[in-house]
Amino acid sequence: MPYLILADDSDIFRAGAARLLMAEEDLRIVMQCKETIRLNRAVDSYPNAIVVVASKLLANSPGLLARIQLNNGRSIVVAEMGEDAKTFLDQGAHGLLYRSASGAMLLDCIRQVCRGEHYVQAADVGASPSDPVGTRVRDGLTPKELKVLSLIMQGCKNREVGLKLKTSEQVIKNYLRGIFDKVGVSDRLELALFTIHHPTLAAAVASVEVA
Structure with a gap:
């Protein structure tokens, strides 16, 4: 069962994502973080984990994505609209989502990254005609x-x-x-x-x- 670390400085977004993920039997959240100090400790405590991290937290922790990779973990960055996906991928991210991503996109991204694949949401994807x-x-x-x-x-x-x-x-x-x-x-x-x-x-x- 994949271990997940959920890191976001927005309490409401983090809580919403956590409730969504906890409903999935094949996923387990081992730690939630809103600050970079706790996030860095979590990365060291849970090697091999999938780390879902808000881009804002990375600004205060340069090199974190590379460190996650060195610990045999994988990272998914939740970026703000307008941020360049390539920047995070070059730093070692395995997945990238924007705040506009749906819950289904988040789950799909996590499962693809768990399989060793990469997932990048197109910047103009989010709205759906079937919504x-x-x-x-x-x-x-x-x-x-x-x-x-x-x-x-x-x-x-x-x-x-x-x-x-x-x-x-x-x-x-x-x-x-x-x-x-x-x-x-x-x-x-x-x-x-x-x-x-x-x-x-x-x-x-x-x-x-x-x-």
Whole structure:
């Protein structure tokens, strides 16, 4: 059974991905990390592991992908839209996904990398014509609600979202309640899981620019 290390500085994204992966009987998460210090310890403690790591964490740990490879492990980088896949592949990554990737893409990527193959998501892949629910929700959200959702998926708390959007925390809470109602969820974790599972919505959220 492949051992997985899940490393992402976004609590909400990491929790959503973890719940998705824990539902798979053939995969086992041995450690979750949000900081590079814990991630480096995990890599040393679990050689041969598959490390799913956010690109932001790599900025503070140069050489980590090469070290994972030296430990007979494999790495999958979760990149932000606009980042160059070749940069991470040249550093030793075996797989690359963007934040817009669906849950199915994440599982497919992990299983291909486990088999010793490489997996690279094309930068323009994410939205799917067979995602009517995600399309309906995306089209039902206002531009401001999409910005709020984008920041929530990045791990921002309500107060941080308010500061970035130059409004109050209470206004953000009101926006979030509206988003919950439109999506049909009751909390942030369910919202993250819904977004991950619906590539059309995930792609829209990943492409949002927050000034």
